[in-house]
Amino acid sequence: MKLRIDKMLSNVGIGSRKQIKQDARRGHVKVNGVTEIDSSKIIDTDEDNVEYKGEAVKYVQYIYLMMNKPIGVVSATEDNYDRTVVDLLEDEDRFYDPFPVGRLDKDTEGLLLLTNNGQLAHDLLSPRKHVDKTYYAEVEEEVTDDDVKSFAEGITLTNENYRTLPAKLEIIKAGYPSSCYVTIKEGKFHQVKRMFNAVNNEVIYLKRLSMGPVKLDESLKPGEYRNLTEEELSLLMPS
Ligand code: URA
DSSP states (O other), X not given: OEEEHHHHHHHTTSOOHHHHHHHHHTTOEEETTEEOOOTTOEXXXXXXXXXXXXXXXXXXXXXXXXXXXXXXXXXXXXXXXXXXXXXXXXXXXXXXXXXXXXXXXXXXXXXXXXXXXXXXXXXXXXXXXXXXXXXXXXXXXXXXXXXXXHHHHOOBOTTSOOBOOOOXXXXXXXXXXXXXXXXXXXXXXXXXXXXXXXXXXXXXXXXXXXXXXXXXXXXXXXTOEEEOOHHHHHHHSOO
């Protein structure tokens, strides 16, 4: 991206454009190793190396992270009692104020996207967009073919007069406990757990494997995260 030095540095939170202009005049800004006193010069954020007060400045306007959320942390930016997913980020990533795209329960693990791009988060969470979310679930009682049918028809959630959209239930192992994959198109509070409750079952372990076109990178251990790749981003934001 091509933009003015002062805009680039202020976008990443270094200071106001006025302050950056003064700092550049004082020789605090270098472009490709050469002092640049004119902060209105245009640089290319992909090509040029910009330094401010001797530190390289990485230009990231938006940040897109994939985390393997561990059990025991909450999907929030702040919490009075529990550690949050944002607490697990390095300072250099937290700097961009990312927030979790939707919520996983405290006792659920797996794929959680974090970004500071509100539009993308909104698009992924919008109930109208029906973004598929696939989970691996272990449940206490035996899952049956009747459950598969009930999920496919939509489940009326206990204590709520709401019928879910059709969901896909694939049995991996039927028994005590059973394991399965569940794909839902909404993100109602405790949805997967409540869907199983409605068919007299109980989730004992839940892990999200994918959200829309993005799959959990299984090389990430619980609590680890990484930037989304260009390819994953282009899947999320087809132009
Ligand atoms: N459904 C649940 O019940 N919990 C989650 O964390 C996600 C989906």
